[in-house]
Amino acid sequence: MPHLPATKGKHPAPQARPAAGAEALVHPIYARLLRMLLQQAAVDSDRVLAAAALNWNQLLTTEQRLPRDTVIRLVQAAMQATGKPWLGLELGDQAPVSAHGPLGYAAVTAPDLQHCLMVLGRYGPVREDSFSWSFQMRPEGGTLQVIDRLDWGSARSFVLDTMAAALVRVLHAAVGSLPAGLRLDVPLLRPAWVAHYERALPLQFGQPTLALHVPAAALRLPLLGADARAHAAACHECDAAWLSWCKAAWRSA
Secondary structure, eight states: OOSSOOOSSOOOOOOOOOOOTTSEEEOHHHHHHHHHHHHHTTOOHHHHHHHTTOOHHHHHHOOOOEEHHHHHHHHHHHHHHHTOTTHHHHHHHHOOGGGGHHHHHHHHTSSBHHHHHHHHHHHHHHHOTTEEEEEEEETTEEEEEEEEOSOOGGGHHHHHHHHHHHHHHHHHHHHSSOOTTOEEEOSSOOOTTTHHHHTTOOEESSOSSEEEEEEHHHHTOBOTTOOHHHHHHHHHHHHHHHHHHHHHHHHHO
């Protein structure tokens, strides 16, 4: 049996406090993956890290999350060095399921796509709490909504692109190929480099939030890695992390 109850409707996470600029928000593994991406592009990755007052040895040995201002400086330096305004798409697409920790494992070991999305909607803040996550069932299917609750400034498009591409990558890992009828809403204006988006799946720009719409038939698809025991263990780990996250959020409310 799946760890999460298969009930209809939304599985809400508690409302988070507004994130301040000094808060540590982003897991360092994403900066590590970005450094690898820069090396593949023959960019001086150490120089890019230095622009954000980071260094490679530090990133390899710490689990401390990165504050917003550090992330913004890192993103600005990386995009300037590569000349790729779509760099966030490449980062999200490169991220393996393991990069998302227990959240990723819980998602891809769920019994079907509906439960995979329920996991993301419920436990998303455990891994990325600068976004508000929810999954909503409707007669025509389900919608995973991911709302940025922090002002990312000049790094907003990069952050949203990374999130969108990472979600698509998780779906690929979960079901093997993207089912027909998916649609991704993107809260950004249609860019000149739109072809880099359209290789993933149908999308609509200029929408209020980042949202993945999945038709009802696709929600019933079994996952390639469905494993009840592994899923329960990963969800248990997410529950523990989620409880700690909730306590911290409520203390700061």
